[in-house]
Amino acid sequence: MLYQTPSGKVPLPTKQGHIFFTCTDIECCRDWRTTEIRDPTAEVLLSQYPTAEMALNGKNAVVTGAVMGIGKAITEILLQNGAKVALLDYGEDKVFFMNCDVESEEDIKAGLKKAAETFGGIDILCNNAGILNEGLWEKMVSINLMGIIKGSYLALEHMNKLTGGRGGVIVNTASMAGIGPLPSCPVYTAVKHGVVGFTRAMAAASTLSGYGIRFNVLCPAFVQTDLFSNIPKKLGRFSELCLETQQLVEHFGVLDVSEVAEALLELVTDETKNGQVLLVLPTDEDGKGGNSYISFPTYVQ
Numbered sequence: 001m002l003y004q005t006p007s008g009k010v011p012l013p014t015k016q017g018h019i020f021f022t023c024t025d026i027e028c029c030r031d032w033r034t035t036e037i038r039d040p041t042a043e044v045l046l047s048q049y050p051t052a053e054m055a056l057n058g059k060n061a062v063v064t065g066a067v068m069g070i071g072k073a074i075t076e077i078l079l080q081n082g083a084k085v086a087l088l089d090y091g092e093d094k095v096f097f098m099n100c101d102v103e104s105e106e107d108i109k110a111g112l113k114k115a116a117e118t119f120g121g122i123d124i125l126c127n128n129a130g131i132l133n134e135g136l137w138e139k140m141v142s143i144n145l146m147g148i149i150k151g152s153y154l155a156l157e158h159m160n161k162l163t164g165g166r167g168g169v170i171v172n173t174a175s176m177a178g179i180g181p182l183p184s185c186p187v188y189t190a191v192k193h194g195v196v197g198f199t200r201a202m203a204a205a206s207t208l209s210g211y212g213i214r215f216n217v218l219c220p221a222f223v224q225t226d227l228f229s230n231i232p233k234k235l236g237r238f239s240e241l242c243l244e245t246q247q248l249v250e251h252f253g254v255l256d257v258s259e260v261a262e263a264l265l266e267l268v269t270d271e272t273k274n275g276q277v278l279l280v281l282p283t284d285e286d287g288k289g290g291n292s293y294i295s296f297p298t299y300v301q
């Protein structure tokens, strides 16, 4: 099923009641809600969402940065596995979902509240929204790190078992650059390391305090999305390292968003996973690469 939106047809697969649409602009909502376009691909898309008992039936999820790239693939795999999903994203041409800028505490609070009220609670949060732009490094810190911290803290209000929530799982999207340095992107490297550290510490805090929430972090290598395709223009003062970055891309290869979404699903559904850092690499012809959990030295128990 395709929907006509102010930005054109949106090929987001949907199933009645499973995608939460809302909008701050009533006029805009009225338009897109009533304009349904039949399309030959519609049945194919809908058939991806069977109704049988599935791993995430009865679970309610929130995904930030959900409209495109990895977030869209995460949304799709959660739907395929039976969850309901609230999509939080921002930008004028995307306001048919919950318009939420993760730099704004008010926006996130409103998005989570609406999701909790609409679905009757939140079980899964994917803090995925992010940018890459070394030229706008303060904004990158604000979105990629502070946005994840704000999202996690505000979600506790809905999910923490100590305050009436029913627990669940929070998966934060970091990057391979959260485990080792990406020389052309020092601030991106710093914030992604921050996301890894924050997530691991929150997992430990949750276990020690009894929040009933698992915290895991996803660390994909290069992924074929808009963020990736424009890297050369986003290196700021490090643009002279464009060639070296390209060599890294050739060395590691490029993931499809579906591979990242599969890894996310493992972190969501496997209840033994808490405080885990999952590195997702393309698998080469010799079978090298693939997914692996990262071990860290233990200084503090």
Ligand SMILES: NC(=O)c1ccc[n+]([C@@H]2O[C@H](COP(=O)([O-])OP(=O)(O)OC[C@H]3O[C@@H](n4cnc5c(N)ncnc54)[C@H](O)[C@@H]3O)[C@@H](O)[C@H]2O)c1
Residues within 6 Å of the ligand: 064, 065, 066, 067, 068, 069, 070, 071, 088, 089, 090, 091, 100, 101, 102, 103, 128, 129, 130, 131, 132, 143, 144, 173, 174, 175, 176, 219, 220, 221, 222, 223, 224, 225, 226, 227, 228
């Ligand atoms: N593409 C890669 O190579 C790659 C690799 C590793 C990690 N990541 C991470 O994956 C995540 C998703 O990236 P992607 O590659 O899908 O990028 P993308 O540009 O395709 O999608 C990012 C999404 O986040 C949204 N977003 C950006 N700023 C926002 C804000 N302030 N509030 C709300 N939404 C916002 C965008 O509107 C967009 O929908 C990011 O955290 C990114 O750092 C990407």
